[in-house]
Amino acid sequence: MPIEPFECVSGFIAALPAANIDTDIIMPKTFLKGIDRSGLEKGLFHDLRFDEQGAPRQEFVLNQSPWANAAFLVTGGNFGCGSSREHAVWGLRQFGIRAIIAPSFAGIFFDNCARNGLLAIEAENETVRMLTEQAASGTKITIDLETQTIETEHGAAGFEISERRKFMLQKGLDAVGMTLQWRNEIEAFQTRYLGARAWLA
Amino acid sequence: MQFLHNTARFPPAIQTARCVFFWGFMAAFTTLYDKLVDRHTVRSLDAEGRELLLYVDRTVLNEYTSPQAFTGLRDAGRPVFRPASALGVIDHVNSTRPERISSPDAQSDDIQMAYFVRNCRDFGIELFDLYHRQQGIEHVVMPELGLVLPGLVIAAGDSHTTTYGAFGALGFGIGTSDIEHFLATQTLVYRRLRNMKLSVSGTLPTGVTAKDVIMAIIRKIGADGAQGHAVEFTGSAISALSIEGRMTICNMAVECGARGALIAPDEKTFAYLAEKPRAPKGDALKAALEDWRALRTDDGAAFDTCVEINASDIEPMVTWGTSPDQAAPISDSIPDPGLEASPARRKDAERALGYMGLLPGTRLQDIRIDHAFIGSCTNARMEDLRAAAAVVKGRKVAVGVDAIVVPGSREVRRMAEAEGIDRIFREAGFEWREPGCSMCLAMNDDVIAPGKRCASSTNRNFEGRQGAGSRTHLMSPAMVAAAAVSGHLCDVRKLEAHHAN
Numbered sequence: 195m196p197i198e199p200f201e202c203v204s205g206f207i208a209a210l211p212a213a214n215i216d217t218d219i220i221m222p223k224t225f226l227k228g229i230d231r232s233g234l235e236k237g238l239f240h241d242l243r244f245d246e247q248g249a250p251r252q253e254f255v256l257n258q259s260p261w262a263n264a265a266f267l268v269t270g271g272n273f274g275c276g277s278s279r280e281h282a283v284w285g286l287r288q289f290g291i292r293a294i295i296a297p298s299f300a301g302i303f304f305d306n307c308a309r310n311g312l313l314a315i316e317a318e319n320e321t322v323r324m325l326t327e328q329a330a331s332g333t334k335i336t337i338d339l340e341t342q343t344i345e346t347e348h349g350a351a352g353f354e355i356s357e358r359r360k361f362m363l364q365k366g367l368d369a370v371g372m373t374l375q376w377r378n379e380i381e382a383f384q385t386r387y388l389g390a391r392a393w394l395a
Numbered sequence: 396m397q398f399l400h401n402t403a404r405f406p407p408a409i410q411t412a413r414c415v416f417f418w419g420f421m422a423a424f425t426t427l428y429d430k431l432v433d434r435h436t437v438r439s440l441d442a443e444g445r446e447l448l449l450y451v452d453r454t455v456l457n458e459y460t461s462p463q464a465f466t467g468l469r470d471a472g473r474p475v476f477r478p479a480s481a482l483g484v485i486d487h488v489n490s491t492r493p494e495r496i497s498s499p500d501a502q503s504d505d506i507q508m509a510y511f512v513r514n515c516r517d518f519g520i521e522l523f524d525l526y527h528r529q530q531g532i533e534h535v536v537m538p539e540l541g542l543v544l545p546g547l548v549i550a551a552g553d554s555h556t557t558t559y560g561a562f563g564a565l566g567f568g569i570g571t572s573d574i575e576h577f578l579a580t581q582t583l584v585y586r587r588l589r590n591m592k593l594s595v596s597g598t599l600p601t602g603v604t605a606k607d608v609i610m611a612i613i614r615k616i617g618a619d620g621a622q623g624h625a626v627e628f629t630g631s632a633i634s635a636l637s638i639e640g641r642m643t644i645c646n647m648a649v650e651c652g653a654r655g656a657l658i659a660p661d662e663k664t665f666a667y668l669a670e671k672p673r674a675p676k677g678d679a680l681k682a683a684l685e686d687w688r689a690l691r692t693d694d695g696a697a698f699d700t701c702v703e704i705n706a707s708d709i710e711p712m713v714t715w716g717t718s719p720d721q722a723a724p725i726s727d728s729i730p731d732p733g734l735e736a737s738p739a740r741r742k743d744a745e746r747a748l749g750y751m752g753l754l755p756g757t758r759l760q761d762i763r764i765d766h767a768f769i770g771s772c773t774n775a776r777m778e779d780l781r782a783a784a785a786v787v788k789g790r791k792v793a794v795g796v797d798a799i800v801v802p803g804s805r806e807v808r809r810m811a812e813a814e815g816i817d818r819i820f821r822e823a824g825f826e827w828r829e830p831g832c833s834m835c836l837a838m839n840d841d842v843i844a845p846g847k848r849c850a851s852s853t854n855r856n857f858e859g860r861q862g863a864g865s866r867t868h869l870m871s872p873a874m875v876a877a878a879a880v881s882g883h884l885c886d887v888r889k890l891e892a893h894h895a896n
Contacts, residue, residue, distance in 0.1 A: 213743055214618045214718045218857040223838050227488070229462035229510045241859055246845075270739065272619035272652065276855060277836070278460060278554040280570035298622055301654040302554055302568050309572035358446055358584075369572070370473070373580045376438065376448065380582055383437045383450055384477075393544075393675035393683040394452065 197311040199366035203292050204336040205265025208255045209329035215269055216276035217303065221285045234285035256289075260332050268325040269296045274303025283310050293337050295344070295353075297322055308359050311366055313339065321351040339364055424696040426590045427657050428625040431565045431690075435548045437582055449585035451577055452547040453480050455533040456520070458511035459487040459838065460552035464575035465514040476581040478519035482542065483511060484533045485525050488838050491801050491828040495840075501525060518578075531804020531830040534558040534772035538642065539806050541671025545660040545687040550583055555772050555854065557649045561641035562668075563660035563690050565625070568649065588654055589699040591621055594630035597706040602888035604782065605640030606774060606852070606871035608632065608704075609647040610712035614722040616702060622652030624700060627692060632706035633658060638667040639778040646773045647854050650719040659691040713759055713884055714856045714869040716747035721856075723759060725874070725886045731755040750858055751866050752846065759884050762868070766849035767798040767879035768861075769825075769872050771835040774852035775803030779872040780811050783852075784819045786876035786890055792824035793882030799826040799841070801833040823880070837862045850878035 225237030242254050250257045256264065267286075273296040274282060283306040286294070293313035307314040315337075317325075321344070328335060328346045336345045339360060344351045355363075362369065373380075388395045425433070432449065440446040461483075468475070475481065488507055495501055502508045502525045515522035523530045529540070534555055537543050545563035549556060552574045559566030573583055595608060613620070626648050633641070641658050648656035665684060668674040675683045710724035721744065723730065732744035732755065748755065753762070769775070769783050780802065792798045800820050802808040808830060811817055817827045834841040835853040837860070843849055845864025852875045856867040868884060877887040 211739070212746070213739060216718075216855075216857045218836075218855070218860055222859055222863070223836060226459055226838065227507065229506055230466065231463050241863060246863075272622065275618060275652065276554065276857060278552055278568040278570055280460070280463075280572060283570070298619060300619075300652060301622065302570060305573065306570035309570060309576075356441070356446060356586075358440055369584060370467075370471070370576050370579045373448065373576065373582060373584065374473075377580075380437055380448075380450070380476075380580060384581065387434075387450060391683075391686065393679040394547075 197366035207266040208261035208264040213270035217282040220282040235288035238285040271297040275300035467575040483522040535803030541674030558646040560645035560656035591624035592698040595632040605643040625655035770801030771853040783872040783876040790880040
């Protein structure tokens with residue numbers, strides 16, 4: 195699946211201000227039965243978005259205007275903890291989420307975001323608080339990856355990202371293709387490594 | 396977190412002194428984690444050596460997180476770099492009911508299992524399918540074959556791959572894109588973690604198990620307490636644990652955010668491996684042992700974070716909420732969220748109690764259950780089944796409780812049957828199942844109904860984990876057994892054990 199490059203994106207931001215939002219909540223198991231990546235938009239936060247009869251729960255933020263069209267989420271810490279299921283990230287992207295801002299992310303989820311063009315921003319508590327307030331006002335914000343800034347009506351904040359991650363997001367690059375440039379180097383490493391460890395050969 | 400002795404919290408003067416002291420010896424004093432990363436580094440990807448291309452020795456694949464990785468390879472026309480480094484195991488979606496597994500169409504009728512069989516065949520990967528005599532939960536199968544060896548890096552599409560740290564192997568979970576990356580390149584783009592040392596000193600009280608230790612640790616440091624870290628477990632209480640107990644500890648380290656968990660290999664590790672069919676033998680073993688004995692953190696190596704726990708303070712633990720850190724000793728009552736200092740944590744606790752249908756102040760031992768589940772990659776090995784059977788022997792499952800035992804693998808199932816453990820469970824009223832992940836994540840037909848409550852030897856008590864609206868209490872297998880025969884959560888130490896042997 196081609197990755198949409200991330201340059202400068204504007205959109206609404208929705209707040210989910212709870213810690214430890216796990217991947218079972220983000221993408222319940224009912225939606226993990228397929229062998230492709232499609233159809234996961236419906237599964238996103240399914241049990242929060244829909245009641246037992248399948249009707250939208252009006253009290254849930256992503257069912258309200260303008261956040262039903264949110265491009266960004268601001269959440270509590272340790273977002274994406276639990277299972278390694280990448281379906282959580284695919285579902286977020288299919289719903290239209292381009293970036294998530296949180297005090298911290300679970301490790302596997304953070305890496306899964308990078309592999310799918312979803313910008314995960316680990317932000318200072320101050321920035322998270324400011325964006326959570328901004329989200330409530332229902333106005334748009336802009337995230338510029340080149341300058342590493344988040345702009346809102348009430349001010350701007352910077353954020354950190356590794357150079358490599360930034361480059362890959364900006365270009366929408368396929369990581370496998372990039373690594374295979376070093377194929378000879380990997381093969382030489384493997385020969386040396388296994389040669390020194392007869393019990394693994 | 397005030398209880399962490401983080402170097403960042405020292406006054407600047409002390410911190411500088413400490414850094415200078417260690418700076419000159421950095422190359423000489425290295426943690427076990429950094430040794431493993433160093434020996435697997437193909438190339439650095441940034442100037443600081445934080446991001447690197449990591450050579451990965453082995454993987455284990457399952458039918459539910461791998462399909463899109465294989466489709467990616469097919470679409471790009473890429474082969475698997477080293478097919479012999481991967482093993483496929485069906486475990487997540489299969490039924491564990493013996494009658495369903497014996498159906499010849501059970502595998503071909505399921506889209507994920509059928510595609511997995513095709514992928515393993517087309518890409519030359521060994522597969523333990525539904526009918527294979529070694530089938531089981533991936534993290535039970537890999538160690539029992541002897542495929543998890545000290546010093547290896549094993550990355551797999553399941554977060555509980557941290558289990559392999561029990562052998563001094565660096566195991567960690569990856570997403571599907573990274574499975575594809577590994578299969579195509581034998582490597583991963585990897586970010587070096589910080590080092591955390593978690594010492595458990597002293598001796599565990601009678602009736603307290605490895606599961607209680609890791610649950611007490613998670614409660615203490617929080618569900619994100621080890622985030623960004625590789626954790627090395629040390630101390631006399633860890634050394635005293637069996638290899639299976641160590642697997643339980645490393646397995647659940649991911650529940651406090653650890654992306655790698657390690658226990659330095661010792662003579663117990665080597666003795667465990669000596670009996671395993673695919674572990675090195677003869678001269679190969681001799682060469683391996685020389686290497687493995689050097690796999691330990693150097694004296695004087697610096698850790699970014701250190702946590703100490705006294706084993707004698709630990710009691711049998713149970714969770715009361717919907718995050719693994721919402722736990723308490725069984726003798727306690729449900730805490731009052733109103734006493735929680737942080738407003739965010741108070742809100743989380745209130746929501747959790749609402750979901751769990753519990754009130755503050757209720758004694759944990761008064762919570763009645765509808766289901767008892769003994770299984771999962773955390774606790775479905777021989778020792779776990781023996782410990783649970785010792786509690787169950789001569790007793791009956793309480794009226795109104797549905798109790799099942801799902802052995803971790805066919806191998807475990809056979810061994811348990813040879814010891815007569817299956818009979819003890821069956822006579823007590825437990826169902827004796829075929830292996831799989833089963834009710835741990837309810838991706839098969841082992842689903843708990845909304846509002847029903849389960850005592851579970853598993854690893855996650857998230858909302859909806861065992862079925863939409865289901866309520867999970869995590870605990871050790873012996874504690875599940877005690878709850879099953881009592882009908883409510885219960886301190887296993889209050890029941891007299893009847894040893895299975």
